[in-house]
Amino acid sequence: MHLDIRPLVGLLAAGTAATIFLMSYVGVYLLGRANGRRQAERLQAPRHDPAAHERLDDVEARLEAMAGSVKRLADAQRVWVNYQDRAAGRKLGSSTPS
Numbered sequence: 001m002h003l004d005i006r007p008l009v010g011l012l013a014a015g016t017a018a019t020i021f022l023m024s025y026v027g028v029y030l031l032g033r034a035n036g037r038r039q040a041e042r043l044q045a046p047r048h049d050p051a052a053h054e055r056l057d058d059v060e061a062r063l064e065a066m067a068g069s070v071k072r073l074a075d076a077q078r079v080w081v082n083y084q085d086r087a088a089g090r091k092l093g094s095s096t097p098s
Helices: 006-044 050-088
Strands: none
Touching: none
């Protein structure tokens, strides 16, 4: 008995396409559901760390201290350059002696 499968090729292709289509929808559904669960967990979790405000204040104080130090260094450098210019007999901002 010889079985001819040529008529079944179209049916097999349509069945394969439908299976792939169905599985892609199932995958998208499961991914969306997992994403929704993660978002719900994030919303239920506490948003603010009580120590975060203290750490932020500490960082801000340190940055202000560093800014003050940088300003003092810039002022000292300006004074030093002014002293060197005067010692060399140059006017401020000039590269040649006056």
